[in-house]
Amino acid sequence: xxxxxxxxxxxxxxxxxxxxxxxxxxxxxxxxxxxxxxxxxxxxxxxxxxxxxxxxxxxxxxxxxxxxxxxxxxxxxxxxxxxxxxxxxxxxxxxxxxxxxxxxxxxxxxxxxxxxxxxxxxxxxxxxxxxxxxxxxxxxxxxxxxxxxxxxxxxxxxxxxxxxxxxxxxxxxxxxxxxxxxxxxxxxxxxxxxxxxxxxxxxxxxxxxxxxxxxxxxxxxxxxxxxxxxxx
Numbered sequence: 001x002x003x004x005x006x007x008x009x010x011x012x013x014x015x016x017x018x019x020x021x022x023x024x025x026x027x028x029x030x031x032x033x034x035x036x037x038x039x040x041x042x043x044x045x046x047x048x049x050x051x052x053x054x055x056x057x058x059x060x061x062x063x064x065x066x067x068x069x070x071x072x073x074x075x076x077x078x079x080x081x082x083x084x085x086x087x088x089x090x091x092x093x094x095x096x097x098x099x100x101x102x103x104x105x106x107x108x109x110x111x112x113x114x115x116x117x118x119x120x121x122x123x124x125x126x127x128x129x130x131x132x133x134x135x136x137x138x139x140x141x142x143x144x145x146x147x148x149x150x151x152x153x154x155x156x157x158x159x160x161x162x163x164x165x166x167x168x169x170x171x172x173x174x175x176x177x178x179x180x181x182x183x184x185x186x187x188x189x190x191x192x193x194x195x196x197x198x199x200x201x202x203x204x205x206x207x208x209x210x211x212x213x214x215x216x217x218x219x220x221x222x223x224x225x226x227x228x229x230x231x232x
Contacts, residue, residue, distance in 0.1 A: 001218060003211075004028035004042040006057040007049030007072065010134075014207040015046055022211060030057070039064040044214045051075045051136065058082050058093070067092030067217045071099050071210055073141030083223050092217050096226045097141030098181075099209030104226040106198040110146050110185055113196060114153035123187040123194075125150060127159075128172045130182040138173040142183055147171060150185070180206075 001024045005012045008031040016026050027041050030049070035056055039045065044067050047057045051074030061068035062085050070093070079095070086093045098104070117123055129143040139147075139161055147159035147169050160168040180200040187194040200206070209226070216229045226232075 001025070001215065002027045002041060002043045003214060004030070004037075004039055004045040004066070006030045006045055006047040006061075006068075007053070009048070011048040011071070011203055011206065012046075014203040015048065015210055018204065018207040019211050022215075024211070039066045042066050044069065044218050046070075046210050046214055047072055048210070055082065059085060062086055062089040062091040062093075065089070065091070067214075067220065069094045069099075069210055069214045069217060071096060071206070073097055074137035076141075086223050090221050092220045092222065092224075094213050094217055094224045094226070094229070096209075096213070097145045098206065099213060099226065100198075100200060100205040101209050101212070101230065102205060103142060103183075103198055103200075104209070104230055104232070106183070106196070107145060107149060108227075108232055109196060111149040111153055113185070113187075113194075114150045117187050117194070118154045122189045122191075124189070125154070125156060126170045126172065126186050126188065128174065128182075128184045128186070130174045130176055130179050132179050133175045133177050135175060138175070139171040140173070140181070140183070142181065143171050143173070146183060146185060 003019055003024050003026050008029045030037055045061045047070040049072050054072040054075040055078045129140045156169050157167045159171050161171050164170050182199045184197040213229050
């Protein structure tokens with residue numbers, strides 16, 4: 001499989017390592033905000049760029065009839081427009097806030113716990129996410145996905161960053177050097193706390209999931225998620 005890497009930072013380099021181990025070829029590496037490049041010799045693109053470059057990268061892929069897997073966060077105000085373009089161009093697209101196979105199982109566990117906790121009174125829901133100091137957005141896309149899973153299954157109405165407010169899920173975002181990603185969801189009451197937690201030890205899990213998603217996407221038309229990839 002011939003892969004274009006749109007974004008060649010630390011994640012891009014890790015994806016390159018994992019992809020080569022799985023027998024794939026990297027035919028293009030785009031760094032920073034290069035807006036013009038040739039995708040003609042590409043089977044699939046993997047976008048881990050920066051928020052300001054993501055929409056251009058995804059658009060270029062759809063226009064070139066190249067399926068694209070995107071893990072860039074911080075651009076989702078344009079998500080609906082990209083889905084519309086995907087349909088118009090009959091493209092293949094996967095966006096995930098986190099490609100770790102373990103995190104995607106964690107997403108489903110989070111929803112299940114929210115459903116179980118919803119009938120119970122007296123529990124407040126909060127979340128903590130910790131990432132490395134180079135992460136540009138806060139809260140993380142993973143934390144937002146977790147919050148959305150809780151909102152779908154409880155009476156909570158929204159999430160709020162670093163503040164306490166009734167009917168909201170408080171997300172505490174911390175930036176600590178060399179932390180790949182830790183997410184903790186806490187249900188707290190006067191009598192006990194219930195927590196679920198996912199801790200990433202390195203970037204390899206995120207990179208493997210992105211490559212697995214790219215392998216799955218080739219030859220498909222439509223907008224998909226990691227639930228589709230994993231058959232959840």
